[in-house]
Structure formats: structure tokens, C-alpha cells
Amino acid sequence: MAEGGAGPGGGESLLFLTDEQLRKGIEAMFFAYRGFTADPDRILESKEYGRAHHRALHFIHRSPGTTVNNLLSILGVTKQSLNRVLRTLIEDGLVESRVGRKDKRERHLFLTTTGDALERELSEAQRGRMRAAYRAAGPQAVAGFRQVLEAMMEPEMRRQYQTLRDAGL
Amino acid sequence: MAEGGAGPGGGESLLFLTDEQLRKGIEAMFFAYRGFTADPDRILESKEYGRAHHRALHFIHRSPGTTVNNLLSILGVTKQSLNRVLRTLIEDGLVESRVGRKDKRERHLFLTTTGDALERELSEAQRGRMRAAYRAAGPQAVAGFRQVLEAMMEPEMRRQYQTLRDAGL
DNA sequence: CTTGGAAAGTCAACAAGGCTGACATAAAAT
DNA sequence: ATTTTATGTCAGCCTTGTTGACTTTCCAAG
Numbered sequence: 001m002a003e004g005g006a007g008p009g010g011g012e013s014l015l016f017l018t019d020e021q022l023r024k025g026i027e028a029m030f031f032a033y034r035g036f037t038a039d040p041d042r043i044l045e046s047k048e049y050g051r052a053h054h055r056a057l058h059f060i061h062r063s064p065g066t067t068v069n070n071l072l073s074i075l076g077v078t079k080q081s082l083n084r085v086l087r088t089l090i091e092d093g094l095v096e097s098r099v100g101r102k103d104k105r106e107r108h109l110f111l112t113t114t115g116d117a118l119e120r121e122l123s124e125a126q127r128g129r130m131r132a133a134y135r136a137a138g139p140q141a142v143a144g145f146r147q148v149l150e151a152m153m154e155p156e157m158r159r160q161y162q163t164l165r166d167a168g169l
Numbered sequence: 170m171a172e173g174g175a176g177p178g179g180g181e182s183l184l185f186l187t188d189e190q191l192r193k194g195i196e197a198m199f200f201a202y203r204g205f206t207a208d209p210d211r212i213l214e215s216k217e218y219g220r221a222h223h224r225a226l227h228f229i230h231r232s233p234g235t236t237v238n239n240l241l242s243i244l245g246v247t248k249q250s251l252n253r254v255l256r257t258l259i260e261d262g263l264v265e266s267r268v269g270r271k272d273k274r275e276r277h278l279f280l281t282t283t284g285d286a287l288e289r290e291l292s293e294a295q296r297g298r299m300r301a302a303y304r305a306a307g308p309q310a311v312a313g314f315r316q317v318l319e320a321m322m323e324p325e326m327r328r329q330y331q332t333l334r335d336a337g338l
Numbered sequence: 339c340t341t342g343g344a345a346a347g348t349c350a351a352c353a354a355g356g357c358t359g360a361c362a363t364a365a366a367a368t
Numbered sequence: 369a370t371t372t373t374a375t376g377t378c379a380g381c382c383t384t385g386t387t388g389a390c391t392t393t394c395c396a397a398g
Contacts, residue, residue, distance in 0.1 A: 028318040034322070127195070146193070152299070158200070
């Protein structure tokens with residue numbers, strides 16, 4: 001690995017914080033993110049959808065009944081941008097939009113059977129790669145991976161993430 | 170962290186490979202990548218450049234004198250797409266393109282003083298967040314982080330990454 | 339009951355950054 | 369002499385993001 005070696009005295013070295021190590025981490029994020037999205041992207045390009053549709057399907061699957069506003073804050077895009085994606089998913093019968101009972105202005109989003117099938121196909125492809133990477137690296141590495149990623153998030157997104165992480169699901 | 174706990178007998182548990190754990194990892198990648206690009210993006214939006222320009226500047230900085238073809242294979246885009254970005258960077262005097270001595274068909278790319286200044290501004294912002302995340306997570310977590318990311322890359326990209334990782338720089 | 343404002347949706351216009359296809363040039367390789 | 373490689377460029381298209389303006393619906397406070 002070329003790490004280790006420490007300095008003169010050894011012990012609690014801060015060599016992992018050098019600009020050089022940070023640059024390697026930056027490139028690792030860049031290349032890994034490409035791998036991360038590669039499999040779903042391949043599936044999507046055959047169908048008439050893109051990565052934006054995948055993201056919507058993922059988060060509706062994760063939180064069935066979520067409102068459009070919730071989705072907006074998680075995805076961090078404008079409502080116009082999300083609406084374009086959502087409209088095609090609803091038209092194509094992958095997502096169902098139900099008017100809220102308590103607040104009828106809100107729309108609650110659910111996956112249909114068809115939508116669930118596509119979501120599963122996409123997420124199984126993505127999990128496949130993830131599983132291989134996890135298995136290759138081992139549980140301790142995975143724990144470190146999650147720690148660093150969590151520390152890298154914007155505080156607001158970290159809250160979104162942790163809410164789900166800490167809940168039953 | 171809610172992990173641990175192991176199964177009945179304990180020891181070498183595979184609980185870190187459940188679909189649930191994998192889904193958390195997937196979302197961690199999604200949210201963390203947003204944080205990862207947030208700071209450079211903020212700087213770029215004030216200037217007239219985008220993330221594509223940042224990527225070009227980064228890899229030219231990393232490998233001064235690299236050819237257009239090298240850059241294409243690293244970035245994984247078409248030459249038309251890269252050329253658009255490269256043309257503006259050259260016109261604006263951030264990148265210099267020199268005809269190859271040995272093979273005059275090739276163009277070797279270098280950052281000018283101005284280009285280097287922007288690259289440094291962008292990468293310092295990005296390293297700042299990375300450094301904070303590394304420091305918060307600690308050296309062991311960082312090692313795991315790198316291991317998982319590396320295992321997640323497409324094999325071809327892993328080679329690109331390791332070439333640089335293993336070299337002096 | 340009226341009105342203010344929030345939630346949602348829609349239309350139009352635009353930009354960045356991907357893509358394909360076609361074509362041009364120069365130089366290396368065969 | 370011919371073919372292949374490296375690069376650049378023009379034109380056109382797509383996805384996914386943006387802003388701004390406007391409407392409809394409907395809750396809630398005055």
C-alpha cells in the first residue's frame with residue numbers, strides 16, 4: 001500500500017492527512033462513483049429513462065407515501081426538474097400519486113407493481129457491485145467506508161441519511 | 170452505530186452484506202458524493218465554468234503533458250465533449266496545448282500559471298472537506314474507505330487509479 | 339367568511355454537458 | 369502509396385438541471 005512508515009518517532013502519525021493522500025481519496029471517489037452508477041445506467045439506457053428516474057424510484061421505494069416536497073429536499077433539485085421526471089413515471093404507470101387525506105394539497109407517492117419491478121431490477125444491479133466490493137474489503141473496511149462518507153456529507157443531508165439509517169429501515 | 174450484535178454464535182458474521190446494509194451504503198455514496206462536489210461547484214458557478222472544466226484541470230494538473238487521448242480514456246467521455254471544454258480552457262489561457270516532439274499528431278496539455286491557480290483554488294476547497302472527514306473518521310476508517318472504493322471501480326478505471334496511486338504520485 | 343400563504347402543478351426559455359455522425363487534416367505506420 | 373491514428377470541428381439531438389411567471393387548491397388565521 002505504500003502507507004505506514006510513519007515519521008521519525010512513529011505513533012499516531014498524521015501522514016494520512018497529507019495533500020497527496022487526500023488527492024488519492026478524491027480520485028478514488030471520482031472513479032468509484034462511476035462504477036457505482038455504471039450498472040443501473042446500462043439498464044436505464046435500454047429503457048427510456050435516465051439516472052434522475054432511478055433516483056426518484058429509489059427514494060419512493062424507500063419511503064412509500066412520501067410527498068413531493070420531501071422528495072425535493074432529499075434530491076436537492078427544483079420542483080420543475082423533479083416534476084418532469086415524476087410526470088413521465090406517473091404517465092407510464094410506474095408511480096402512483098395520491099391526494100393527501102389530511103392535507104389534500106399534498107401528493108403521496110407510491111410505486112406500482114411495474115414501478116417496483118424496475119426499482120428492484122436497478123437496485124439489484126447496484127447492490128450486486130456493492131456486495132462484491134464489501135465482500136472483497138471486509139466488515140472492518142466497510143465500517144470505515146461508511147464513517148468517512150458520513151463525515152463527507154453536507155450536515156443537512158447527513159440528517160436525512162441518519163433519519164433513515166437509525167429507523168427500523 | 171447499531172451494527173455489531175452479530176448472530177447467535179458471533180464470529181465472522183456476514184450481517185454487513187444484507188440488502189439493508191447495502192442500501193445504506195448506496196445512499197451514503199449518493200449523499201456523500203453531493204458533499205464531495207459541493208465546494209468546487211460553488212466556486213465554479215461564480216466563474217463561467219462547470220464540473221467538466223474542473224475534471225479536466227484536475228487531471229492535467231496531476232499528469233502534466235498528458236495527451237488528449239489519455240484524458241479521454243480517463244474521463245470516459247467523447248472527444249467532442251472533451252474538446253468543447255478544452256477549447257474554452259485554452260482560449261481563456263488556463264491550459265496550454267503543445268504539439269508532440271516525437272509524435273507530432275499528439276497534443277500535450279499543461280496548465281498555465283492562471284490554470285494552476287484555479288486548479289489549486291478548486292482542489293483546496295475539495296481537500297478541505299476531505300481532510301475534515303478523514304480527521305473525523307481516523308486513519309483506520311480511511312484505509313477501509315479507500316479499500317471499498319477501489320473494489321467498487323470498474324476494472325479498467327481501477328488500473329488507471331492504481332497506476333497513479335503506486336507511482337511516486 | 340375572507341384572505342394570506344403554502345403546496346403543487348404547468349408553461350416557457352435557457353444552459354451545461356453528455357451523445358452520434360460526418361468530415362478534415364496531419365503524421366505515423368504498414 | 370495506402371491505411372491507420374490523433375486530433376479538431378460542425379451540426380444536431382437528449383437529459384437534466386436552472387429561473388421566472390402564473391394558476392389552482394386548500395389550510396388556517398384573522
